[in-house]
Amino acid sequence: MSSTRKIFELISRPFKELSDRNKLLILSLIVGIVSGLGAVVLQELVHGIRHIMTSWFNVASDYLLMLVYPGIGMLLSLLIVKYIVKDNIGHGVTKVLLSLSKNESKIKAHNTWSSILTSSLTIGLGGSVGGEAPIVYTGAALGSNIARWTGMSYRNITILLGCGAAGAIAGIFKAPLAGILFTLEILFFNISMTSIMPLLLSTVSATVVSYVFLGNSLPFECTLAPFSLSNIPFYILLGVLSGLVSLYFIRTSLWLEDRLGKIRNPFLKWIFCSLSLGILIFLFPPLYGEGYTSLSPLLNAGNINFDGQTILASMLHYPWLVPVFFLLILILKVFSMTFTNAGGGVGGTFGPTLFMGAILGFIFARTANMILQSTGMALPEQNFVLVSMAGLMAGVMQAPMTAIFLIAEISGGYSLFVPLIMTSAISFGTVRIWENCSIYTKRIANTGELITHNSDKAVLTLLKTSDLVEKDFYTIDIEDSLGHLVNIISKSHRNIFPVIDKHSYFHGYISLEDVRNDMFSVDLYNTKHVYNYMKTSSTYVYEDERMELVMKKFEQTQAWNLPVVRRDRTYVGFVSKSKIFSAYRNELKVISQD
Numbered sequence: 029m030s031s032t033r034k035i036f037e038l039i040s041r042p043f044k045e046l047s048d049r050n051k052l053l054i055l056s057l058i059v060g061i062v063s064g065l066g067a068v069v070l071q072e073l074v075h076g077i078r079h080i081m082t083s084w085f086n087v088a089s090d091y092l093l094m095l096v097y098p099g100i101g102m103l104l105s106l107l108i109v110k111y112i113v114k115d116n117i118g119h120g121v122t123k124v125l126l127s128l129s130k131n132e133s134k135i136k137a138h139n140t141w142s143s144i145l146t147s148s149l150t151i152g153l154g155g156s157v158g159g160e161a162p163i164v165y166t167g168a169a170l171g172s173n174i175a176r177w178t179g180m181s182y183r184n185i186t187i188l189l190g191c192g193a194a195g196a197i198a199g200i201f202k203a204p205l206a207g208i209l210f211t212l213e214i215l216f217f218n219i220s221m222t223s224i225m226p227l228l229l230s231t232v233s234a235t236v237v238s239y240v241f242l243g244n245s246l247p248f249e250c251t252l253a254p255f256s257l258s259n260i261p262f263y264i265l266l267g268v269l270s271g272l273v274s275l276y277f278i279r280t281s282l283w284l285e286d287r288l289g290k291i292r293n294p295f296l297k298w299i300f301c302s303l304s305l306g307i308l309i310f311l312f313p314p315l316y317g318e319g320y321t322s323l324s325p326l327l328n329a330g331n332i333n334f335d336g337q338t339i340l341a342s343m344l345h346y347p348w349l350v351p352v353f354f355l356l357i358l359i360l361k362v363f364s365m366t367f368t369n370a371g372g373g374v375g376g377t378f379g380p381t382l383f384m385g386a387i388l389g390f391i392f393a394r395t396a397n398m399i400l401q402s403t404g405m406a407l408p409e410q411n412f413v414l415v416s417m418a419g420l421m422a423g424v425m426q427a428p429m430t431a432i433f434l435i436a437e438i439s440g441g442y443s444l445f446v447p448l449i450m451t452s453a454i455s456f457g458t459v460r461i462w463e464n465c466s467i468y469t470k471r472i473a474n475t476g477e478l479i480t481h482n483s484d485k486a487v488l489t490l491l492k493t494s495d496l497v498e499k500d501f502y503t504i505d506i507e508d509s510l511g512h513l514v515n516i517i518s519k520s521h522r523n524i525f526p527v528i529d530k531h532s533y534f535h536g537y538i539s540l541e542d543v544r545n546d547m548f549s550v551d552l553y554n555t556k557h558v559y560n561y562m563k564t565s566s567t568y569v570y571e572d573e574r575m576e577l578v579m580k581k582f583e584q585t586q587a588w589n590l591p592v593v594r595r596d597r598t599y600v601g602f603v604s605k606s607k608i609f610s611a612y613r614n615e616l617k618v619i620s621q622d
Contacts, residue, residue, distance in 0.1 A: 158379015
């Protein structure tokens with residue numbers, strides 16, 4: 029063991045001698061590589077499990093297994109989470125936001141593998157969710173833990189957490205720019221050039237890893253028609269519809285999740301959710317897994333045929349029932365997704381958002397074409413399928429820039445930038461009329477624990493109360509005499525004296541003004557005691573409290589100094605406005621630097 033430690037120290041010594049800036053760049057490259065590998069492993073596991081379980085289907089009766097497979101995947105994930113991981117790992121992006129907001133950017137080490145394992149079982153066996161959120165959680169966990177293992181500062185831990193999340197998105201979609209924009213729009217609140225370079229290194233390295241192992245093909249290859257100005261009114265209308273469907277997505281999923289949450293027994297909930305999901309998938313096969321394979325005919329104007337796969341396949345033989353069939357899929361995807369997660373499965377909303385966007389675009393274009401058939405005008409359905417994916421992303425995630433560039437990168441649809449921008453912006457604006465929070469932030473926004481794009485809150489979030497505590501105050505026991513207090517005052521350069529007992533329990537404080545009149549009355553030194561001069565504090569600051577709440581306490585009390593205590597009210601020190609303002613200015617300089 030000692031020889032191993034010596035070898036490790038010898039290897040790591042040159043790294044320790046580097047500047048923090050160079051360490052950050054090296055680690056961002058490493059984080060990008062491992063995040064990209066994580067994305068590759070997740071995709072290969074999902075595809076491998078799906079191939080093993082479904083490749084031998086050759087008769088219609090085999091599709092009855094669609095009733096069973098998703099429940100098995102959910103149960104396996106539930107057992108792993110409940111008895112091995114013993115931690116809630118669902119809603120990955122929301123968990124990353126919470127770690128940024130209230131957990132000092134720390135993510136548990138098991139998240140570097142647990143989300144990949146459980147989500148691959150869930151999705152590979154038919155769970156109707158996406159693998160993007162779990163891999164974001166994995167990438168963020170890798171970044172956070174690598175940064176902590178190498179002794180990086182809190183600020184650099186946060187940056188490397190973002191690098192891991194960005195690398196995960198870049199790796200799973202082969203979209204480096206989208207990875208950066210995802211981190212900026214959804215996870216981070218502000219960015220400087222200091223942080224941009226690590227993000228670039230992370231996303232590019234993750235993308236290269238993905239290309240090396242998964243080949244050069246794009247995730248959503250499609251045949252696009254040229255953009256036509258005459259279609260602009262239809263893209264505008266699609267943007268409005270995307271915003272409305274986004275609102276349906278957010279509100280319905282959260283409502284249904286709350287309803288299912290009332291079932292306390294996890295196995296009873298699994299039975300209900302797995303049966304419900306199995307029936308939905310049996311009736312509508314595109315709800316199986318992520319559903320991306322079902323989008324290929326829509327993106328390439330291919331033949332849509334589910335004969336032998338569902339008892340509702342005959343609907344597709346009647347032109348006007350085709351959009352109805354897909355409208356039902358659009359409505360029920362939210363239910364299948366929520367059933368999967370509530371029943372013990374692990375997956376995210378990212379994939380279902382893309383899937384529903386594609387379905388919406390197809391319904392819109394196919395319906396419009398049937399209405400306009402007599403005019404000789406025809407909308408390119410594949411274009412609208414692609415653009416609508418961006419529209420729904422912009423609405424559900426409230427991240428229009430990520431939506432625009434992700435769809436362009438994963439499809440090669442750069443010729444559709446104008447409709448992508450138009451539809452995404454209108455969808456975002458439409459949903460914001462009724463909903464200010466994204467699907468990721470809705471749950472935690474009301475707690476005040478969410479990092480926002482408000483600069484003041486953003487900077488305050490980076491400040492840790494425990495780092496700003498001043499401890500150079502002379503404490504005095506509550507039973508001490510005035511004479512002892514005067515002796516303490518003569519040694520101190522501060523004018524506040526915290527009063528504690530033998531157990532370090534904080535009782536109050538004495539200011540120099542409180543004893544000024546009696547300081548020189550020697551006859552009172554033994555007759556008066558500390559408690560005769562003590563003031564109690566109207567409020568306390570806890571050493572692990574968020575800085576935003578600390579500032580609210582300063583505003584409410586109009587105090588210049590507030591005592592800092594632990595949860596059992598043992599004394600720690602004081603925090604002052606001047607110290608906070610100084611730290612705020614310094615942090616603002618770092619964030620704003622070029």
